[in-house]
Amino acid sequence: MPKVGMPEIRKPQLIEAAIKAIDKYGFSGATVSLIGKKAGVSPAIINHYFGGKDGLYEETMKSLIREFFEVLSEEVTKTKNKPAKTKVMAIVKASFSQSQTHPQVVKAWMGFWASAMHTPSLYRLQNVYSERLKTSLVCVLKEEFEIKQARNIALTMAALIDGMWLRGSLAGGINKKESAQQIQDYLDLVFNNKEDKVC
Numbered sequence: 001m002p003k004v005g006m007p008e009i010r011k012p013q014l015i016e017a018a019i020k021a022i023d024k025y026g027f028s029g030a031t032v033s034l035i036g037k038k039a040g041v042s043p044a045i046i047n048h049y050f051g052g053k054d055g056l057y058e059e060t061m062k063s064l065i066r067e068f069f070e071v072l073s074e075e076v077t078k079t080k081n082k083p084a085k086t087k088v089m090a091i092v093k094a095s096f097s098q099s100q101t102h103p104q105v106v107k108a109w110m111g112f113w114a115s116a117m118h119t120p121s122l123y124r125l126q127n128v129y130s131e132r133l134k135t136s137l138v139c140v141l142k143e144e145f146e147i148k149q150a151r152n153i154a155l156t157m158a159a160l161i162d163g164m165w166l167r168g169s170l171a172g173g174i175n176k177k178e179s180a181q182q183i184q185d186y187l188d189l190v191f192n193n194k195e196d197k198v199c
Contacts, residue, residue: 011059013039014046018060023104027111032056058121061112064105065129071097072136084143085191088157091136092183095161096176106169134158144194153190160186 017039021030032053036043050056072094079090099105116126137154138147145153160183168174 010039010041010045011063014041014050014056015060015063018056019104019108022108022111026107027057027115054119054121057112057115058125060108061122061125064100064108065125068094068097068100068129069132069136071099076136076140084140085187087140087143088137088187089180089184091133091140092157092161092180095133096164096174096180101168101174101176103173106165106174109165110169130158133161144191156186157183 014035017035018030020038021035024030025034030053032043032046035053035056036046046052046056050059072091075090075094075097076087079087094100100109112122113126116122134151134154137157138150141150141153144150164179164182165174168179
């Protein structure tokens with residue numbers, strides 16, 4: 001966590017520099033020295049305010065996660081009076097938003113997920129992100145399904161979103177339209193199955 005006194009104007013510069021360094025050198029290769037050079041600051045400043053590279057990476061991912069949930073909130077708010085299925089797809093749309101699927105940002109997310117397995121602070125952050133996403137999905141799905149089923153569908157939806165991210169990033173880019181359509185197809189099956197049971 002950044003120490004008190006870190007100028008707010010500097011944080012975005014350092015986060016942007018970290019994302020650029022990860023893009024060019026990978027998560028492990030983006031050193032404090034390289035990040036400092038890109039941001040035009042001394043590595044000592046990064047070490048002082050963030051406690052080193054892991055602290056800056058944690059702050060970088062917190063920034064990306066905050067941005068994601070801001071977009072998610074905006075998209076869901078637009079569908080306030082719409083059916084649950086439309087609201088769920090608004091969450092999917094947020095997951096594949098332009099800001100989250102920029103090639104540099106995708107590399108940062110991929111590096112974050114890989115590093116979370118070995119870095120306790122990033123692991124905790126990943127759990128927070130994952131739980132918030134599932135909770136957002138459950139809150140919408142329980143409008144149409146029993147809570148247990150809503151949780152199961154939300155888990156599958158989250159896995160589909162992550163899967164599309166993984167496949168897309170390894171293929172050189174996320175096809176947002178195709179990914180969203182495949183998830184829509186699954187959602188159609190789930191909702192149609194519910195309607196068939198009611199009939």
